Amino acid sequence: MIRYPNLQAGAAIGITAPSSGVQPELHGLVKQACARLEAKGYRLVVGETVWTQHKAKSAPADVRAAELNAMLQDERLSLIFPPWGGELLIEVVDRIDYEAIKPKWILGYSDTSALLLAVTLMTGLATAHGANLIDVRGEVADETTGMWETVLGTRAGESVRQPSSPMYQQAWDHDNPTPCVFHLTEPTRWKTVGGGSVHMSGRLLGGCVDIIRHLVGTPYGDVKRFREERMNEEPVIWYLENCELSMADMRRSLVQMKLAGWFDHCGGLLFGRSEANRPTEGYMAEDLYRELAEELGVPVLYDVDCGHVPPQLTFVNGARAEIEAHEGKAVVTQFFEA
Known part of the structure; x- marks a missing residue:
């Protein structure tokens, strides 16, 4: 509950x-x-x-x-x-x-x-x-x-609906502040592994991979118990973002989460935009997303409004969500259900 x-x-x-x-x-x-x-x-x-x-x-x-x-x-x-x-x-x-x-x-x-x-x-x-x-x-x-x-x-x-952003910030310009703090200059486009439209349904959990990976194996990261006691084994939609991990470290961290059972009963993955997604010896973020989609058999959305490249949606841990993405645009509807 x-x-x-x-x-x-x-x-x-x-x-x-x-x-x-x-x-x-x-x-x-x-x-x-x-x-x-x-x-x-x-x-x-x-x-x-x-x-x-x-x-x-x-x-x-x-x-x-x-x-x-x-x-x-x-x-x-x-x-x-x-x-x-x-x-x-x-x-x-x-x-x-x-x-x-x-x-x-x-x-x-x-x-x-x-x-x-x-x-x-x-x-x-x-x-x-x-x-x-x-x-x-x-x-x-x-x-x-x-x-x-x-x-x-x-x-x-009740429920609340959030559309994907129209524009996002590519770079900070602290010398020229804007009335809304961010410099939203680039068109937002949510992308999917394999292209095409995506639909996801499940309970939201997530955060910054750099940080939440350290809860794996501790009493404070017991996702299995949470699913069993609080979610009636509903699918989990994971929203994740990368602050400063290399692509190899990001891959290691996500494999660790998978081995710990965090991605069991997964209904889909969302990855935020990141300035840190630089290739490691040619290994790119898109390679990582494709591998996860194949390994888990779930839809993967990336460059979503989440994390260190603003703006970002407000994702509620524990809420049931329906996510629809089509031609670069998306809608996230969260249902505050027990």
Whole structure:
């Protein structure tokens, strides 16, 4: 059984940094994002870890875990919204009191995806893979990123539809900021192995492969138990993205997931756009996607709106999804079903 939080107008949002905090010279970005949320009527509780960063982490693991646990257990908060990802969230995964978590959304991506997946697998509480706090600091939101509020405001028993983005960002240009933060200049085209139209149906799970691979073989990555206890053995649609893995390392990581049983009862794979998908001795991302499609016998979509090349859809871990892709365009419909 999956439980779905609900984000309502005027809700309280907790901002904490379970991975990386924000260096002093970038504090203005956090303040700008907070101001945008407050202008929308949200009430903010900002933790101390947000403002510090030392040796690849916002604070020692026990400090990060204490602040995170306090917010997870606070019934007044409807959303936990980290400033961004980072490197070492894995250090706090075993320090979370999962049984004490009160229903609330957790939203983010990159290193945060370890927290998202662990919470959903351990508790059956839906979590949201999408924008980081820093991403919502713009004067306006692009239509894809801006859907995070609509998705998180969807009630249990309802559904929400997200189309693929019209345009995506090929490169950052920090010297020339845009009103919506991102520079969306390139036409989006979701691609399929073998071409043609694709339909997928199943429960969503996923995240950044660099990060979630480290949950394999731990109590916090027990996908088999989750399927049996929470999903009635429904198919899983995996949405995955690559931050900085070589194609050989990406292949090794995905084979490990397969050998661990993560791709058993798989209904399809979605791979986000990635700047890291550089060939290894001629071994290309497209080769990897084709091999997985053949090995698993499932449809594979790639260059989807997910991960480090913005914008990105908001994918809800645990939600049932129907995905239709045709001629480069796609629609993701998520059903908040128990």
